[in-house]
Amino acid sequence: MQARDGAEVDEEVLEEGCYYLSRLGLTAEQLESHFGLPPAKADKLAKSYEAKISSGKVTPGDFDRAFWEGVKKEAEGDVKLTFLSEKGFHHGWKSDLEKLDGPALLSIYESSKDFLNADPNQKFLDFPPPKGYDPLAIDREIRKAVGVVQELLENRWASEKSSGSHKAVKP
Secondary structure, eight states, rough: OTTTSSOOOOOOHHHHHHHHHHTTTHHHHHHHHOOOOOHHHHHHHHHHHHHHHTTTTSSOHHHHHHHHHHHHHHHOOEEEEEEETTTTTEEEEEETTTTSSSHHHHHHHHHHHHHHHHOOGGGGGOOOOOOSSSSSHHHHHHHHHHHHHHHHHHHHHHHHHHTTOOOOOOO
C-alpha cells in the first residue's frame, strides 16, 4: 500500500498501527482518515495483528505501544517539542508544557530564546533545510518550541488578564 506522500507502507506496519491505535481508542473510521484505509480493511488489519500476538508470532511491547501513543498524540494535534531550560535540552509534548505554571514556561522561553540568539547562523533558519543532513536541525526544533511556548504564555496571560488575576508573566 502507498502512503499519502507516495511512499510504500509495509502491510505489517499497517497491521501494528491499526492494532495499537484501535486499542488506544481510535475507531475504524478514524484509522481510515489517518491511513487512508477503508474501515473494514483497518479492522481486518487490527484483527490480523491480534491473531499474530495470540499465536506468538509477535510480542507486544511497551516501546511499540509508546510509539503508537505518540503517533496518536500527533494526529490529534499535540506536538513533540525540543526546548531548553536551565538544566539543558529536553523533549516534551505541548500538552505537558500547558500544565506548567507561568514562571516555568517563561524560564523555558527565555533559555530557548537565548540559545537561538547566541547562534550566529540563526539567519539561515529562514531558509528551507537542505536535503539529507541539516546542521541546523536542533535550531529549527528550538525555534518551533519558542513559538509554541510564546503562544502558551500569551494565551495564559490573556486568560488570567480577563479573569482579573495578573499572576501570568508576559513574554
